[in-house]
Amino acid sequence: TTAVRQPAGIVADGLNGDWQQPHYLYDAPTGLFFCIGNDSTRLYLCFTNNDERKITKLMKAGWDITIYSKEKRARFSVTLSFAGVAMIPDPGRDEGLIGAADPGFPNELALYRLNSRQITATGLTSGDGSLPLKNPAGISAGMGSDSTRKFIVEVSVPFSQFTGKPIPPGSELGLQVTVHGLKKPAYHGDPDGKDLVGKKVRRKGSIGVNGDDPTFLTDRSLIYTTIDFKQLFRLAGPVWN
Numbered sequence: 250t251t252a253v254r255q256p257a258g259i260v261a262d263g264l265n266g267d268w269q270q271p272h273y274l275y276d277a278p279t280g281l282f283f284c285i286g287n288d289s290t291r292l293y294l295c296f297t298n299n300d301e302r303k304i305t306k307l308m309k310a311g312w313d314i315t316i317y318s319k320e321k322r323a324r325f326s327v328t329l330s331f332a333g334v335a336m337i338p339d340p341g342r343d344e345g346l347i348g349a350a351d352p353g354f355p356n357e358l359a360l361y362r363l364n365s366r367q368i369t370a371t372g373l374t375s376g377d378g379s380l381p382l383k384n385p386a387g388i389s390a391g392m393g394s395d396s397t398r399k400f401i402v403e404v405s406v407p408f409s410q411f412t413g414k415p416i417p418p419g420s421e422l423g424l425q426v427t428v429h430g431l432k433k434p435a436y437h438g439d440p441d442g443k444d445l446v447g448k449k450v451r452r453k454g455s456i457g458v459n460g461d462d463p464t465f466l467t468d469r470s471l472i473y474t475t476i477d478f479k480q481l482f483r484l485a486g487p488v489w490n
Contacts, residue, residue: 250274254485255286255293261403263393268295276478278471279303279428285482291407292316292484294424298400301354303428305340306472307400308361309333310429314404316411317423325412327372329388329404334364339431340472358400362392373410386410408488416488427477 250273259267272282272295280303286293294314298304311333317326337357368390371377375386382390387407394401408416 250285250480251483252292252485253284253286255288257288257290259286259288259291259293259405261293261389261391261405263391263401263403264395265295265297265398265401265403272297274480276426278476279307279426279478281426283424283426283480285424285480287408287484287486287488289487290409291405292411292422294404296400296402296426297398299398301399302340302472304400305337305354305357306431307428308357309335309337309339310431312429313425313427315423315425315427316406317425318411318416318420319423320417320420323412323414323416323420325372327370327406327411329390329406330369330371331365331402332367332369333429334361336364337361339434354399358394365392374413375410416484418487419483420488421481421483424480424482425477427475430471430473430475433473 253269255267265272268284268286272284274283274285275281276283280298280300282297284295286295298307311331313328313330315326315328318324337360338353365382367379367381368388369379370386370388373386373388380386380388387410389405391403392401
């Protein structure tokens with residue numbers, strides 16, 4: 250895919266009105282819609298999500314964004330890590346594709362934004378470390394939501410933080426997003442067994458073959474699994490040199 254050419258001066262404020270709607274890239278396991286853009290000096294990323302269960306996982310377990318290039322003339326790898334907020338409650342029961350909205354979810358979003366004031370950066374030309382969401386390194390991140398998207402994160406990174414060398418026009422870069430998994434809870438004896446996510450239960454007459462037990466209750470939201478995805482893209486137009 251090719252990044253969207255963005256006007257200079259986009260502010261990473263957690264509002265996605267500056268972006269093409271709807272976001273044209275999607276990863277089902279994480280539930281993230283995302284868009285990649287650039288102007289002549291910066292790379293922009295925007296992520297949105299409407300799946301409360303998957304958003305809660307991301308907020309509680311933490312997630313990483315890695316931008317990289319394997320081009321010989323401009324090889325780099327930069328990772329921005331958003332720590333999880335442990336005090337956010339675990340996601341509720343997996344109710345499948347159609348589930349009732351959690352009345353406490355807006356409070357969890359507010360708690361996440363309140364406690365997510367730092368990002369951990371590695372691979373920057375200015376050095377590794379913990380940075381506020383707006384910082385002297387020129388990186389900025391904003392979190393928000395609106396009437397159509399429950400979770401929005403925007404990130405802006407200057408090309409000069411990726412490499413001290415020019416990035417040739419049309420260079421292929423990569424984006425990798427990793428959402429960490431939550432620790433599996435102990436079984437508390439729910440009589441209908443629906444809280445036995447990721448556990449095997451032997452019922453009378455059941456036989457597991459090669460680990461493919463029909464009574465294995467899968468975690469459809471992958472709450473307890475670390476998952477990631479990669480997306481290659483080319484920059485739009487002339488860039489920093």
